[in-house]
Amino acid sequence: MPVPLHTTGKASFDDIYDRPDPREYYARMSELDYRIPELAKPFFEQQIREYRASARVASPTVLDIGCSYGVNAALLRFDIGIGELAEYYRTAAEADREQLVARDRDRLAGCDEQSDVRFVGMDISRPALDYAHAAGFLHDFVHADLESADPTDEQREVLAAADIVLSTGCIGYVTEKTLLRIATAHPRRRPWMAHFVLRMFDFDPMAEELAALGYRTERAPGLYAQRRFASADEQQRVLNTLSDKGIDTGGREADGCLYAHLYLSRPEPKGRA
Secondary structure (H helix, E strand, C coil): CCCCECCCCCECCHHHCCCCCCHHHHHHHHHCCCCHHHHHHHHHHHHHHHHHHHHCCCCCEEEEECCCCCHHHHHHHHCCCHHHHHHHHHCCCCCCHHHHHHHHHHHHHHCCCCCCCEEEEEECCHHHHHHHHHCCCCCEEEECCCCCCCCCHHHHHHHHCCCEEEECCCECCECHHHHHHHHCCCCCCCCEEEEEEECCCCCHHHHHHHHCCCEEEEECCCCEEEEECCCHHHHHHHHHHHHHCCCCCCCCHHHCEEEEEEEEEEECCCCCC
16 A cells, blocks of 8 residues: 655655554554664753753753654653564554553553653644553643644643753654744743754754744754655655755665754853854
8 A cells, every 4th residue: 555645755654643552653663664763862861961960950841742652752761772662562462552551651660761850742643642641651741733823821831841842753744833832832941952853854944943032053963864765755755855955865865764963952041142
């Protein structure tokens, strides 16, 4: 069955985000060697450490945009790789949702590596959020599309608590509209941000809008593989987009995987231009 394409040219996996639990999600992503959350993990851990030291906050709140089933939170809290997590759900094929939730909560209680971090997720998929929250991966969540509307007062209160905002694949689906609504949820305090952004998407317009709020954005060295292409059609569409941008894909996308840069945005210290 052909893989449908999103308007961006990327494969669309909308059908696996509306399931009551993440088993099909991990099965499909495993087939494509989806790895960006695992590659991102040490950088997110570093952001948490540095924020603690800088802000002197013992228990920071981390907001994951496009969190789906709480993937980043699960990896950080279980201290395992995404392949192990996919296998963990594969072995639970016979469990019902309630049993799976109980299994996750029991495991989390026994090996929470980030027990002093509060995790909040934001996504447009309510089933994915409901599972991540029920399983205990997320302490709270925001079910919203901030591309189309401002957050409600209740949602703004949750977003305003974020100390660190991260993402591993939503940029391109969301734009500066979402980032600015999150960044300004608190009237005075601005959260740190760390976004892994596919090379087919331009982060500069978002960095410019964040700069107007007092942020400084830097692109970290290196390129990070997200996953294998889901089809030859997806690969060709992405290669065409990158070619139009003058980006060399040799040894990267041309060889079969999507690649991302890491962008770090932090508010400038007071007193600096």
